[in-house]
Amino acid sequence: MTCDTARSQFMDLLYNEIDPTARQALEAHLQTCAGCRNELAGLQEARALLQQLPQAKPEWQMVFSAPPRRSLAQWWRDARELLPRPRWARAALGLAAAMVAFIVLASLANLRVTYDAGRFEVRMHLLRPPAPELTPEMQQALLAQLRSETMDFIAQLHAAERAEQDEKIDRMLTAFARDIERLERQREADLLLIGQELEEIHRATNIQFGETSQMLQQLVRHISYQGR
Amino acid sequence: MTDDQLIEQFLSGNLHAFNTLVWRWQRPIYNFALRFLGNAEDARDVTQKTFIKAYKKLGSLKDPQKFSTWLHQIALNLCRDENKRRRKHVNISLDIDQSNHKDRLEASLMDDFTDPSAEKALQQTELQQILQKALERIPEEQRTVVILKELQGMKFTEIAELLGISVNTAKSRMYYGLNALRKILNQWNIDREAIHDDL
Numbered sequence A: 001m002t003c004d005t006a007r008s009q010f011m012d013l014l015y016n017e018i019d020p021t022a023r024q025a026l027e028a029h030l031q032t033c034a035g036c037r038n039e040l041a042g043l044q045e046a047r048a049l050l051q052q053l054p055q056a057k058p059e060w061q062m063v064f065s066a067p068p069r070r071s072l073a074q075w076w077r078d079a080r081e082l083l084p085r086p087r088w089a090r091a092a093l094g095l096a097a098a099m100v101a102f103i104v105l106a107s108l109a110n111l112r113v114t115y116d117a118g119r120f121e122v123r124m125h126l127l128r129p130p131a132p133e134l135t136p137e138m139q140q141a142l143l144a145q146l147r148s149e150t151m152d153f154i155a156q157l158h159a160a161e162r163a164e165q166d167e168k169i170d171r172m173l174t175a176f177a178r179d180i181e182r183l184e185r186q187r188e189a190d191l192l193l194i195g196q197e198l199e200e201i202h203r204a205t206n207i208q209f210g211e212t213s214q215m216l217q218q219l220v221r222h223i224s225y226q227g228r
Numbered sequence B: 001m002t003d004d005q006l007i008e009q010f011l012s013g014n015l016h017a018f019n020t021l022v023w024r025w026q027r028p029i030y031n032f033a034l035r036f037l038g039n040a041e042d043a044r045d046v047t048q049k050t051f052i053k054a055y056k057k058l059g060s061l062k063d064p065q066k067f068s069t070w071l072h073q074i075a076l077n078l079c080r081d082e083n084k085r086r087r088k089h090v091n092i093s094l095d096i097d098q099s100n101h102k103d104r105l106e107a108s109l110m111d112d113f114t115d116p117s118a119e120k121a122l123q124q125t126e127l128q129q130i131l132q133k134a135l136e137r138i139p140e141e142q143r144t145v146v147i148l149k150e151l152q153g154m155k156f157t158e159i160a161e162l163l164g165i166s167v168n169t170a171k172s173r174m175y176y177g178l179n180a181l182r183k184i185l186n187q188w189n190i191d192r193e194a195i196h197d198d199l
């Protein structure tokens, strides 16, 4: 056996993937050849060292779970993709849609919207069941407050628009979408109560909801105009 | 339950079966990536990507008996991509004095490990770090075979199939890989005596 042939079988020998006849021949060569013996010893040493490398144990476990059902926020994002361009027109339409939900809610509940450092705070408290002796002055005050709060909100939006910060508006809308989502959840629970209260408010205060819807129309027109 | 039974269950809609496969193969794949890349964070990324890819592509695996080979192939490709990305990154910062850097690295290793007054037997963790460094020094082709053979315990026929090479090529890469490792470790004065007796 030549040294080259012997070397070509070193891996088989080292990893015990050699048949018995070949092993005998190789071992016979090793007996007589110091060069091959040395080389094989070196390879065995490298192997022995490599075996000092431990099997690492990951400190985490991957778990695959079924994809979650589409959230309302996801729906909102998808819906926005379908909205018209350019960006501001799209944003305006989105806002107008959000406004519809808001105004309707605002007409039923004492809605408080504040805008601070790029995000909206939306709080909603249901009105206490109105006292039967609610005076016309109180009705007017209530409506005025509702209007002024809504108009404040619109003014903030316009300020943002004037700054022409599309990015900021996008972020605002995202925050807005989150708030809407929260409101949606809350609304579900409150819907029944609102239904009852609606009757009550109507009877007790005689507020024309038509007024609110008129305001909404103006608002949508205004936003669309600004968006052009 | 065997891998191919789990695959069958997964393909008919049982997600839990896939999680069992992950549980079974996460550690070997992680170790493969860790030895290939030498970095725990990158190894974790590669492992996660490997299983995500497997999750998406398992339907296209023709022979479910070869799941392990297939999974290692995915991991290997991701490791290679990661290395390519790194090389690009490193070339930019080291272009100026790459050889210089290499010398410095070698010198610092020599300082640490060839001090004649230092204890011959190194701390186990130090030895492991040196071995990992040595592994990263040998050519990628050889390193791949060395890891698959020595650390993953595959047969040469399996390695050949995984890499799409002949069995003889797999053996010769192993041979050259071990020889290269021996030379590097000799340069750093690391030999069998570096292994603790009490281990």
Ligand SMILES: [Zn+2]
Pocket: A002, A003, A004, A006, A029, A033, A035, A036, A037
């Ligand atoms: Zn010989």
